[in-house]
Amino acid sequence: MKKTALIMAGGRGERFWPKSRQSLPKQFLNLTDDGKTMIQLTVERILPLVAMEDIYISTNRDYKALVQAQLPGIPEENILCEPMGKNTAPCIGLGAVHMKKKYGDAVMIVLPSDHLIKYTSIFLNTLSDAADVAEQGGDLVTVGITPTYPETGYGYIKFQPDSVRGRAFAVERFVEKPDLETAKDYLATEQYLWNSGMFIWKVSTILDNLNAFLPETCAGLRRIEEAIATPEEQAVLECEFAAFKSESIDYGVMEKAGSIYILSGSFGWDDVGSWLAVGRIKKSNEFGNVVSGNVVTVDTKNTIIQGDKKLIATVGVHNLIVVDTPDAMLICDAGSAGDIKKVIENLKICNRTQYL
Amino acid sequence: MKKTALIMAGGRGERFWPKSRQSLPKQFLNLTDDGKTMIQLTVERILPLVAMEDIYISTNRDYKALVQAQLPGIPEENILCEPMGKNTAPCIGLGAVHMKKKYGDAVMIVLPSDHLIKYTSIFLNTLSDAADVAEQGGDLVTVGITPTYPETGYGYIKFQPDSVRGRAFAVERFVEKPDLETAKDYLATEQYLWNSGMFIWKVSTILDNLNAFLPETCAGLRRIEEAIATPEEQAVLECEFAAFKSESIDYGVMEKAGSIYILSGSFGWDDVGSWLAVGRIKKSNEFGNVVSGNVVTVDTKNTIIQGDKKLIATVGVHNLIVVDTPDAMLICDAGSAGDIKKVIENLKICNRTQYL
Numbered sequence: 001m002k003k004t005a006l007i008m009a010g011g012r013g014e015r016f017w018p019k020s021r022q023s024l025p026k027q028f029l030n031l032t033d034d035g036k037t038m039i040q041l042t043v044e045r046i047l048p049l050v051a052m053e054d055i056y057i058s059t060n061r062d063y064k065a066l067v068q069a070q071l072p073g074i075p076e077e078n079i080l081c082e083p084m085g086k087n088t089a090p091c092i093g094l095g096a097v098h099m100k101k102k103y104g105d106a107v108m109i110v111l112p113s114d115h116l117i118k119y120t121s122i123f124l125n126t127l128s129d130a131a132d133v134a135e136q137g138g139d140l141v142t143v144g145i146t147p148t149y150p151e152t153g154y155g156y157i158k159f160q161p162d163s164v165r166g167r168a169f170a171v172e173r174f175v176e177k178p179d180l181e182t183a184k185d186y187l188a189t190e191q192y193l194w195n196s197g198m199f200i201w202k203v204s205t206i207l208d209n210l211n212a213f214l215p216e217t218c219a220g221l222r223r224i225e226e227a228i229a230t231p232e233e234q235a236v237l238e239c240e241f242a243a244f245k246s247e248s249i250d251y252g253v254m255e256k257a258g259s260i261y262i263l264s265g266s267f268g269w270d271d272v273g274s275w276l277a278v279g280r281i282k283k284s285n286e287f288g289n290v291v292s293g294n295v296v297t298v299d300t301k302n303t304i305i306q307g308d309k310k311l312i313a314t315v316g317v318h319n320l321i322v323v324d325t326p327d328a329m330l331i332c333d334a335g336s337a338g339d340i341k342k343v344i345e346n347l348k349i350c351n352r353t354q355y356l
Numbered sequence: 357m358k359k360t361a362l363i364m365a366g367g368r369g370e371r372f373w374p375k376s377r378q379s380l381p382k383q384f385l386n387l388t389d390d391g392k393t394m395i396q397l398t399v400e401r402i403l404p405l406v407a408m409e410d411i412y413i414s415t416n417r418d419y420k421a422l423v424q425a426q427l428p429g430i431p432e433e434n435i436l437c438e439p440m441g442k443n444t445a446p447c448i449g450l451g452a453v454h455m456k457k458k459y460g461d462a463v464m465i466v467l468p469s470d471h472l473i474k475y476t477s478i479f480l481n482t483l484s485d486a487a488d489v490a491e492q493g494g495d496l497v498t499v500g501i502t503p504t505y506p507e508t509g510y511g512y513i514k515f516q517p518d519s520v521r522g523r524a525f526a527v528e529r530f531v532e533k534p535d536l537e538t539a540k541d542y543l544a545t546e547q548y549l550w551n552s553g554m555f556i557w558k559v560s561t562i563l564d565n566l567n568a569f570l571p572e573t574c575a576g577l578r579r580i581e582e583a584i585a586t587p588e589e590q591a592v593l594e595c596e597f598a599a600f601k602s603e604s605i606d607y608g609v610m611e612k613a614g615s616i617y618i619l620s621g622s623f624g625w626d627d628v629g630s631w632l633a634v635g636r637i638k639k640s641n642e643f644g645n646v647v648s649g650n651v652v653t654v655d656t657k658n659t660i661i662q663g664d665k666k667l668i669a670t671v672g673v674h675n676l677i678v679v680d681t682p683d684a685m686l687i688c689d690a691g692s693a694g695d696i697k698k699v700i701e702n703l704k705i706c707n708r709t710q711y712l
Contacts, residue, residue: 018667298698315687316691328668333673337671343652346654352667
């Protein structure tokens with residue numbers, strides 16, 4: 001069966017401010033040393049498994065031009081523009097009806113556009129195994145990440161070690177972000193994986209499940225499907241999306257569905273959740289600094305500096321994140337990277353939209 | 357006797373980088389809340405005691421235009437431009453011969469151009485008392501600052517408590533910057549004052565002393581005096597300055613002279629020796645921050661931010677100094693303010709003269 005991919009690129013992430021803005025979210029940023037953006041790396045990574053013309057990008061229509069500029073090989077009709085964000089269930093459903101219209105049925109690989117993966121061949125093998133399970137059993141399949149430490153910022157998925165299909169385990173349940181003690185317990189059992197947001201299923205499977213658990217959304221999706229390539233397509237899309245309930249695929253389908261399988265992945269996954277990730281991804285110098293741009297450091301340690309044209313001189317600072325852009329600069333303690341959103345809240349309150 | 361002032365403004369201080377540059381030293385910066393530069397405040401402060409036309413500014417010729425722009429009331433002939441810096445002894449000697457030529461003799465008040473004084477009336481009373489001692493006894497007079505803590509960055513002057521003239525004590529000796537233990541001992545004796553670099557004497561007195569202790573310099577100064585207002589003035593100045601030994605007035609005269617008097621001053625003196633001074637001078641907010649410019653602070657404490665046009669957002673940082681300028685930004689731990697010079701050394705080594 002044909003393999004397709006839906007790369008979800010509608011996020012408006014704020015955790016990479018000031019580099020990321022509402023007009024340039026994280027998936028369109030180059031955060032690595034190789035000069036490619038996150039979404040470019042995501043597409044490139046999947047190409048041995050899915051042909052370029054079978055890759056779909058779902059995004060907000062505000063970002064269509066960015067997608068076209070960064071991914072000139074993706075056919076324009078494969079860029080699915082949501083009129084507004086309604087979380088992942090409508091997003092995935094939109095992808096599914098487009099694929100149904102074109103292919104009848106297919107194995108559909110759903111991927112976030114803004115994660116990094118170190119070991120591509122292992123990643124592709126895992127997806128290939130997942131596709132086999134999805135195609136043969138007609139089940140919902142996901143890839144979980146083998147946890148390496150008790151992270152409290154991710155959801156976890158518990159699997160049943162004695163219920164195996166191919167290289168997959170049956171999922172016992174999805175769990176929300178745990179507290180630290182619970183996360184430690186999860187790790188100790190060796191039966192929990194991190195929820196990576198990667199899904200593999202047949203188009204027919206996910207549409208059946210949407211019909212079962214989100215019937216109103218599914219009815220709307222069918223109306224969108226009928227309008228594809230007609231003069232009414234855009235109007236129907238607008239109308240149905242406006243009516244959709246905002247719902248995640250996890251909550252709307254996965255946590256309710258009966259038969260879900262999971263493959264555990266150990267392929268150097270990183271969700272690049274904050275500027276701290278840059279310290280993990282890029283090579284640091286002998287002082288633990290990751291420095292780019294026009295920078296002079298004196299007695300500076302374990303510091304991430306993303307400089308720009310302006311000369312940045314640091315003296316006697318440790319564990320700092322410094323990010324310069326033409327109009328805004330962030331100076332953040334490494335332990336406070338999660339509080340960058342407070343800057344954005346402040347800017348919103350003050351209506352300083354030019355910086356958002 | 358007429359009172360004159362010589363304000364020494366030839367310094368090229370590096371401690372306020374990146375605001376201060378070789379082309380714009382500290383004395384020409386506005387570092388306070390009142391919109392005036394250090395040299396403007398220095399002139400304004402002395403005006404009740406010395407008429408504008410009797411105030412002389414000695415500076416490097418590179419800064420003549422800055423002096424004229426910032427102090428339009430100072431007569432052009434009172435701006436004494438040194439062809440090159442030769443420390444304070446030639447600088448003061450140059451002022452003295454100009455004053456001798458114009459006034460015959462006068463009481464000459466020598467002041468740094470880059471210090472702050474909180475209580476101007478007490479300062480002026482102290483200078484007035486000092487002028488009385490200088491005029492009546494024909495002695496070298498200086499003003500020492502009553503120490504408030506064991507500073508190791510200043511020179512100290514020991515006075516003789518039982519040898520009084522007017523409101524002045526006889527100086528026993530000048531001492532170099534002490535270590536911390538010695539500084540604590542100095543404070544405990546209550547017989548040491550900080551060397552402020554302010555001097556009061558008659559023009560004739562300082563020239564006699566220069567003649568006694570730096571005879572070659574004094575001979576050169578006499579040749580400069582003879583050339584004032586002649587077509588050869590500039591050529592003689594260049595020639596003599598090139599030949600002058602670089603010498604401080606402290607080492608060249610004060611530490612050798614027999615009869616020196618000192619008045620103790622408690623007028624809220626601050627030598628504004630580093631960016632930390634801005635934290636003392638300007639009003640801080642409830643978090644101990646001193647902030648100006650385009651700034652958003654989140655969980656930020658005891659931090660000095662001199663913003664410019666670019667938005668600076670700080671998150672979770674403490675005890676930091678952040679100074680933005682159009683082409684360079686400093687991010688410095690408060691405890692490392694003394695190491696800003698290492699940035700400048702680095703820039704010099706790399707020949708990045710545009711930032712110096």
